[in-house]
Amino acid sequence: MLRTSPPPGEDGRSPKNSFMTPAQKQEVIEVLKEKFSQYNNFYITDTESLDAGQTSALRRHCFDKQVEMTVAKNTLIRKALESLDAEKYSAIYDSLHNVTALMFSESPKEPALIISSFRKSSNGERPVLKAAFINGDVFVGDNQLVALTKIKTKNELIGEVIGLLQSPAKRVIAALLHHAEKGGEAAAPSVEANAAPEASATEAPASEAPATDAPAAE
Numbered sequence: 001m002l003r004t005s006p007p008p009g010e011d012g013r014s015p016k017n018s019f020m021t022p023a024q025k026q027e028v029i030e031v032l033k034e035k036f037s038q039y040n041n042f043y044i045t046d047t048e049s050l051d052a053g054q055t056s057a058l059r060r061h062c063f064d065k066q067v068e069m070t071v072a073k074n075t076l077i078r079k080a081l082e083s084l085d086a087e088k089y090s091a092i093y094d095s096l097h098n099v100t101a102l103m104f105s106e107s108p109k110e111p112a113l114i115i116s117s118f119r120k121s122s123n124g125e126r127p128v129l130k131a132a133f134i135n136g137d138v139f140v141g142d143n144q145l146v147a148l149t150k151i152k153t154k155n156e157l158i159g160e161v162i163g164l165l166q167s168p169a170k171r172v173i174a175a176l177l178h179h180a181e182k183g184g185e186a187a188a189p190s191v192e193a194n195a196a197p198e199a200s201a202t203e204a205p206a207s208e209a210p211a212t213d214a215p216a217a218e
Helices: 022-038 052-064 074-085 090-095 110-122 142-149 154-207
Strands: 041-046 068-072 100-105 128-134 137-140
Touching (some): 022 100, 041 110, 052 068, 052 110, 068 074, 074 090, 074 100, 090 137, 100 110, 110 128, 137 142
Antiparallel strands (some): 041 100, 068 100, 128 137
């Protein structure tokens, strides 16, 4: 049985012993295949010990952060993955045990942040991270959670690259401005120094003008 994140207020827990016809199982597999194809990031978590209220709170948290939480049977999850690319997802098959809640997200670290904050607020150790598939890389085990919360998102990486590219340009501009200011200060005395000789040269011809000879006496 497949249940995706409902609007806040619904429980959405998957019955442990629900009977499904072959047609219903195939329908779930197709839905899961669509989700796995749509998202490059998904987390596999164990929510078995959470009660109805805690599960509802977790779903609400996912809903608010645009993370899609889906509870499904492990056998159906594996069949969906194997039908897409058995080798690509082989590293996470061993993590499909107990109650499994899948978290699909555009962000590689948002589900990890949700799990961490939920544990802190509930003062518990659930949900447990069983595995995470992040852009083709597989992280197995709950001990990977802290590292996953520190993964850089695409926008964060772009921001860092832009910052690195801008830093040298800013230094060059600052150096040019500094050089221009120093050049202006040095040019001012030079102009004054050059102006003084020119003034003296202008006055010189007047003082050196020959005197007019007086008329000879008769």
